[in-house]
Amino acid sequence: DAKTTQPTSMDCAEGRAANLPCNHSTISGNEYVYWYRQIHSQGPQYIIHGLKNNETNEMASLIITEDRKSSTLILPHATLRDTAVYYCIVRVNTGFQKLVFGTGTRLLVSP
């Protein structure tokens, strides 16, 4: 199973872009990169996922390097409500979506 490495914590000013990096150097060719976040004691929330190409939705953008060994989650205009723990996850290649959660990056958005 591919493992991920994320910084323990990051800070971001409100209104600025938050760029959260993730390393997954042992990722396999058919494994997707997923991002979830967990806002204080709530259940994790899906943000975005991708395989090779960059992806964008209403919440965020995902940039995956060409060699797929790392990715960056971008919150274009961070708000205080984006303060959360962000998990970068590589999907284990089984029929059931057995996501392996690490400890994630704690993002603090300040005024």
Add this chain to the structure above:
Amino acid sequence: NAGVTQTPKFQVLKTGQSMTLQCAQDMNHEYMSWYRQDPGMGLRLIHYSVGAGITDQGEVPNGYNVSRSTTEDFPLRLLSAAPSQTSVYFCASSYGGGAEEKLFFGSGTQLSVL
């Protein structure tokens, strides 16, 4: 559309007591799962189900039982609670698995075993 509903939100048990954590989803999802989260750690998979009548063990199944008699419900049973089971429990569901599926999580049950 309520999504994934977990009850209770909080529970305190004495060592040796039994209880059932309830999980229900109204999205007609085939896949359901239970995770536990301990302080400073990520989520760990306890049990999962890929459809009614089908369950399997996850990463940390000991001390827990599950069953899936309907598509909507996936209860988690603690037969004899131990202090090591003090944790926050999350139930999740997804449509049918596969590489592009995303999980929907409940709001969690905070369990303390004294």
